[in-house]
Every structure is written in structure tokens, then in C-alpha cells.
Amino acid sequence: MVFEPFLRRLAERGHNLTVASFFPMQDPPPNIHEISFQGIYEIRLESIDINDFENENILYKVPILGCVAKQILPLQPFANAASKICERLIDLQPLTEALKGHYDLVIVENFMGDCVLGLAYAHGIKAPIVALVSGPRMPWTMERVGAVDNPSYVPIVTSALTSQMSFKERLENTLSSIGIREWYNREILIKERRILEKKFGNIPDLRELGKNMSVMLINSFHVLSGAMPLVPGLVEIGGMHLKTERKPIPKYIERFLNESEHGVVVFSLGSHIKTMSLPKYKEEILINALSKLKQRVIWKYEASGEQGNLIGNILKVRWLPQYELIQHKKVVAYICHGGMLGMTEAVSEGKPMVVIPFFADQHLNAAAAAEAGIASVVSYTDLTEDSLTTALDVVLGEKMVAKARQVSKMWHDRESSPLDTAIFYAERTIRWGHDAKLYSTARDLPFYKLALIDVALAIIFAVVVFLAIIIYLLLKVLKLVIREPKVKVN
Template identity: 30%
Template sequence: MIKYTTIVFLLILLLGTKTHSSNGDNILGIFGTHSPSHVIVHMAVMKTLADRGHNITVVTQMKPKLAAHENITVIVAPPTPERKKFMEEYMKQTFNDKPSIWTTLMKAVLQANVQLEGQIEFMVHPNFKELYENPQTKFDLVVLGPMANDFQLGIAAKLHCPVIITWVGVPLPFMDSIVGNVNDPSYVPSLNVALEAGQSTMEFTQRLGNLFKHSFLDIVNKLLNFKMNQMYERAFANKTDPEFPNYYEMKRRISLLFYNYHSPSEGPIRPTVPQSIEIGGIQVKDQPDPLPKELAKFLDDADEGVIFFSLGTNVNTNNFGPEIANILYSVLSQLPQRVVWKWEDLNNKPGNASNIYFSNWLPQDDILAHPKVRLFITHAGKGGVAEAQYHGVPMLALPIFGDQQGNAEIMTKSGFGRWLDMHTLTAEELEENIHEVLENPSYRETIGKFSTLYRDRPLTARQSVVYWTEYVLRHQGAYHLQSPLIHMDFIARNNIDVFGVILLIKRSKESYQCVIADINCV
């Protein structure tokens, strides 16, 4: 009897388990960014949906470093040779100049036409254009990765399907304005505003600086929107179809915003609307993949632990000057720990120390998950920092450009490690800080506590992506979740008309009282 009861129970369990749909929805991912690290985050979102059983088509400028998947079709619309050369020179100059995020943003504004032309070239590339111009093409959803390419929302209009935006970092004014998140500079930190550990509010000087940063980003956002509208009209001018939505209408048709952030652990708490969905750490695997045999043995046999050194996908170590390379090698080669070092040109390595494993491509998340890894030397890109936080690995940051210095400052003030300026780096300074992070247990304890918070959620990042994407698919959009703010103009959202009427009534009342009292009112 017990045997038959067990069999019945197993049958019920199997029948009740929801399996992947063999006829999943058709989802198009548009990721025109030139940053490989951004593509990694976007592809993690798409792979999650592919694992669920949806049919995924992805269009990018570069082939993603992702194993073949039966439900994912990748279409590469590569940049022209001239565009590729321009980007390589731009990144080389950026590495040498080490601009701040504000310099980077200002340069992006001044060079907006150059950047936007690259996005136009991507969109009209034959490999891509034949997809959305083909009347036989049917998609149920578009997922757009924003990078000065909001005008590409017109593709969703041509395909008659809802849109989800997937952003690679914290909510910025550019993202907040899309869904109407509250972005009050008195308590919502702007870009590169770092609070001390345990500090929940900004001090006066921080609020003053935050106000200026917020205002600057708001101006940049307005200029960008103006330019996006021009590009939209240029790309999708359709005089034969008066029903074709304009740029601002398409902005209001965005269903959800996914952003790579987890407010309960990363803080401070931000007031966000239901359209904003946190998927912080989406690129971190639930279970790490097995490492290549040679690399796995190198890590497994590291009795003194492992230091992982990678400056991400945008920094080419061939651009290192000999002085910087020599400083890094001289220190790392003398350590008792083993070092895994991402280095592009394997024919031109800085040395051949037995404790250093060089490779021009490394599975970063899988390495950080290895129990022997004790320190991550990083450029402080958002993706790498999130992976180290998830796995509880202390960091030493060598930020290069953009938001990396701000990320490094936040990481340092949170007690997860330290950061140094690579352009003024000395061997003594590097060695001292490596020993400090390795030997002071407070860094591992602090980031370990953060890791516990980062993992403790009602839904994992992947579960959130699946649930909310399918929510949009079920309801053919999620417009009922929208904040009223995005449907209001400047006058209405600031109640200027209401205050104007109140002042008018007040003034009229005062004038009437003057007339009754026969007083000359001015």
C-alpha cells in the first residue's frame, strides 16, 4: 500500500510541476552598446528568459561570450571599420586621460552627434533592418538596453509590441524620468555620491554637491531627450501612417524598467514606482560553471589563496605604459598567493612568474565563486563589484574612467576594500594595500554580511525577470503600473496652474476689498 501511495504522490508532483513552454513567446533584445560588460548583463536577462522556454532573438554590435543556447538566436550588426577604429582610439585616450564621470558626460554631450551616428548605423545595418522591416516578423516583446539610443523605441512601434528597458546599474535621472521615480536631491544620492557605512542621510555639503550634480544630470537628460526626438523623427518619419506614435508617446509606452540594483543591501533606500524592478546581480549564476581544467587546478592548489586581477572588458592591457605594467608585475609576482591576471596580449606578457596565471579571457563570476579567492583587484565596474559583493570577496579598486571612481569610493566607504589611483600608483602603495585587505579580517567580515543581505530576497534576480516579463506578456503591456507623473507636463506636475489660480483668486479678493473700502490699492 505504501509503495502505491508513493507512486501516486510522485505522479501528482510531476504533473503539477510547471515545465518550460515548448511554444514560448518571441522576444527581441536590442543591445547596441559598444561595451562588452553591458552586453554581459543584458544577455544574462535574455538567457534567463531563454531557459524559461521563450524564443529569444538578440541584436548586438558584438558576438556575446555566451555558450550556444537552443532558444537564443544572435544577430550581429557590427560597427563599420571606421567606427570600430574610432571607439578603440576613444578607449585608449580614455585610459590615458582617466576622465571623471562628469568629464565623460560632458564629452558625450559635445560628441553626441558622433555617438548617435553610431547608433543609427547599428539600426540600419542590413542584418538588423531586414528583421524589423519585414512584415512577416512577429514579436511579442522588445527588450531595449539604453545607451543614448532611446530613439530605437520606434522599432517596438513598428513591431506593435510592448517594451521593457533593462539598465545595467542604479537608477539615474535618465532612467528615473522614464518611469517617474522620485528623484529628490535632498535624500536620493546622485551619481558618484558615496555615504559612509551606516550613514543614512547626506550631510549639508553632500546635499549641496548632490543638488548641483542632480541639476547637471537633469539638464543633460533634457538635452538628450531633445536629440533623441530628432533622431526618432529622422529614423521613423512616416507620413503615410498618421497613427504611428511619436517619440514621446513611445516613451510613455514603456512597460517596465529592470535595473541592476538591490536597494535593501546597496542602499540608501530609493522611492521607486511599481514599474521599477530590481534585478541586482542578474549576471551572477545560481551555480558557478566548472572552470577550465588547467585554471581549476591552479586555483585548487593555491595553499595561500588566490588574487584575481581583472580590469574588465573595456580596458585593454596593451594600453598599459611600461611603468604601470612593471609596478603591477613586480608586486604581484613576489606575493605568496597565486594570481589570476586578465591580460590581452599573451605574446607580450610583463613576465613569467610561476605564481601568475595569464589569460585574455576569464570567467569572472565563476572565478569569484571559488573558495580560494581572497582578493579581487578590479576597475570597479558595476558588474564586477556586484559579483564580488555577492560572493563576499574583498576588493582593491584601480578605477579608470566613468562611474568607476564613484563605485570605488562607495565600495571603500562601505568597508569592502580600498581603492588607488593607477596613474600615480607606486609599488610600495600597491603592496601595502594588498596586504591590508588580505590580512585585515574586517573587510571580509563586512562584505560577508553584505553578501547575506544581497542574497536575501523574496525572489531572486532571475525569478524577478521571469515573473515580471511574463506579467507584461500576459497583459500585453503593464501600463496600469505607470506613475501619473509621466503623463503630466511641467506645469501640471509642479501644480503651477493650481498655484496660479490661487494667487489670482487671492489678488482678486484683495482688489474687491479695496474697491469696497474705497482704498487706492496698488
């Protein structure tokens, strides 16, 4: 959803593309040749069981270290998937054939795994690389172009922190940042490299290959995600996927919208979470709180009938055209799980949010939206009828509605559209290749140099020596001034 508009625009501008993906396009233009990854690994849509979030791992309750474990342990399934996908990609014949071609540019996703960087190296591809990040920056995104991901004010992607942190939070964020990078290297990169070397022989450290990125395009924008250190090769293109044309809204939903007197709230937990796995008591909490609203509610709920199920002011629907609904003038707020795409849509259209985050970057996105003043966050663990009612009252209040509209205007106030920005940097990379050098030299510095530890030690040593000399001289002076009196013996 994020990448397809970008790829189509490149095709419209006359570029020939070979696109290898788990999600083939519908009606691709003739100058896009597709290679399908479907079948080599499961596509997990509506597969996450909410019951898994009912009981928190006891390890998470351990002070400091529990918070670090909470950031890392839920990511382990991604490591398992990365290895299996890599094993199957290296033997995928259509991809192998495609990698024998000549390319002016290589576009890769920067997420969980860098097997494709090893594949490009093994097949001798020398073209410059543009990386796309579908959500917020990953912990290993910034360092690849020499942007400093300082944990004192840049929260890790799986945390619920903001840029304003206490000492304890900065400690947790620092340890989590170190831990998740080490986990990524050991559980994904080293394993992928072994898989590649069995097939192709010696492959460089994938962390070093990752530094060959010319540009990183990140699906974020500081108006929502907060400001962070940038270099020329780290470009925010948040909202690139938002299309101008609208899909038709089903007639029964359109009627439900138009007949609402006080507006409508859209409620969706996205494409990964299986909403019908909600425990009964939690579903009752949601229904009781939503039933108090004078507004109507459209709730994405997989078990609904073809024309939806109506419960008082709540219409449960199996599927909804989310962005088209959020754009609708009757929709006044959005209840979501904190996924970047849905939140981007809400920010773009100036709709305030209640966010109930579950996993991955959702806690970070929720915290950022709350810090921007356009969302109220309710944790799933603490979800009660009262907490949700309070959050809805705040979100539907005049203050937050006005703030959401203001943030939306700032979101759109850019030098160029996010899609045009992405296209510019892709074509600029084709024109100048590796010579563009949009990264900072921080990319190649070891940690002790980047953190100025050697400089700090040198300064401390110099100060200690200077103080020692001063003390030595003072003692000498004092010894001359304060002499023992001579005793005259008759």
C-alpha cells in the same frame, strides 16, 4: 551576458523569441530566431587606451562647471555611435521583416539611444514594452516610470558621489543631472528622430515614446548600489546573469590556485580596457605593490603567453574565467575597474575589492561599494605604490573580509532569485499589458508641478498677503492707540 540567461529562460518556458543583437547566442534553442547586428558597427572590446586617462582635460579643473563637463563630455562617443547605428538599423532587411510580425511583448535595452522605440512605432507594434538596463539606472531611466530621481541624494550615474552629499556636491549633482538629460535629448534623441522621420515620416518625440515602458528591469540591487526611490514598474534584478554551472578553469591556473598557501587575488580591468596600454611607470607601481603580498595574484593581461607569464607571485594570463575564479575558495579578494558585472560577481561570492575606476558608471559603482563597506577605492590619477598597498591591506583585513561575507548573505536574501523575478515581470506584462499601470503619475507631470514650484509660489504669495494684512491692521490699531495730544489754546 546580462540578458542571455533571461532570454534562454523565456525560451525554456515555451515563449517564441525573435532576438536582434550584436552578440548572437551560442547554440540558441529552436524557439529563438536570431537577427545579427554584427558588422553594422564596431564591437569595441579591449579598445580603450589607458594613456587617455593620464592627462585630465583642463576644462575639468574649472570649479562646479568642470565637474559637470566631466560627467557629460566622455559620453559623446556614445551619441555618435547611436546615430550611426540608427541609420543602419532602419535599412536592415531582416529586422524590417521581423518588425512586420505580431508580438505579445517587446523587450528593449535602455542605454544610449531609443531608435528601436521609433522603429516599433513606425511599424505599428502595439505590444507592451519591457526595458532592460545592463548596469545602474541611467538618468533617463527613472522618469519613464515616474520614479523621482532626486539629485539631493541620488547621484548621477557618471559621478563618484554617494547618497551623503555636501552642498557643493548636491549643486554639482543637480547641474550634472540637468545637463546630461539635455545632452541626451539634443545629441541622441532629436538626431535619431530626424533619421527615423526621413524614412517613415512623422515620429513622436522619443521622450514620449520612452514613457510607454510597462516595466524597467535594472541590473542593480540596493545592497550594493544603495537604496533609491522605486515604483512597481522599476524592478531590481541585479545578479540575473550569474549562472549556477561553472566553466572549467584551465589546468595551469587551477594548479597556481591550489598551490597558494595564503590565497589568491584576482586582478582584471574588464573587457573594454586594453590593459597592455598601461604606461610603464604605472605597471611598475602595480607590480611593486602586488609583489609585497603574501597572497598570489592572477592578472588578466592581453600580452601574456598561452600558459601565462609568471613574475614572482604574479601570474599574468591572456584570458581568465572570471566568475569561476571569484567563486573559487582560494580567491580572497578582487582588484577591478568598477564594472557592474564583475562587482556583482564579487558581492555575490563575498569577496572584498580594490576598485580603480576609469569611466562611465565605474566611479559610481566604486563609491557605492566603498559606502557599503566592501571596497577600497584608488583613483587612477592618484595610484601610487603606497596608495595601492594601503588599499590592499584594508581589503585583506579581517574587518572588510567579514563585512564582504555579511553583504553577500544579504545579497542572496531575497523573495525570489533575480532571474525568476525578471521572468515573473515579463510574463505578468504579457498577461496584463498596458493595463498593469506600474508607473506613477509623476511620469507625466511637468517639472514645475513635480517640484511643487506652483504650490510653493502660491504658499509664499498667501503668506505675503497674510503678513501684509496683519501689518496693515497693526498699523491701524497703533494709529488709534497712539493719537497726537490735542493742544488747548486760550
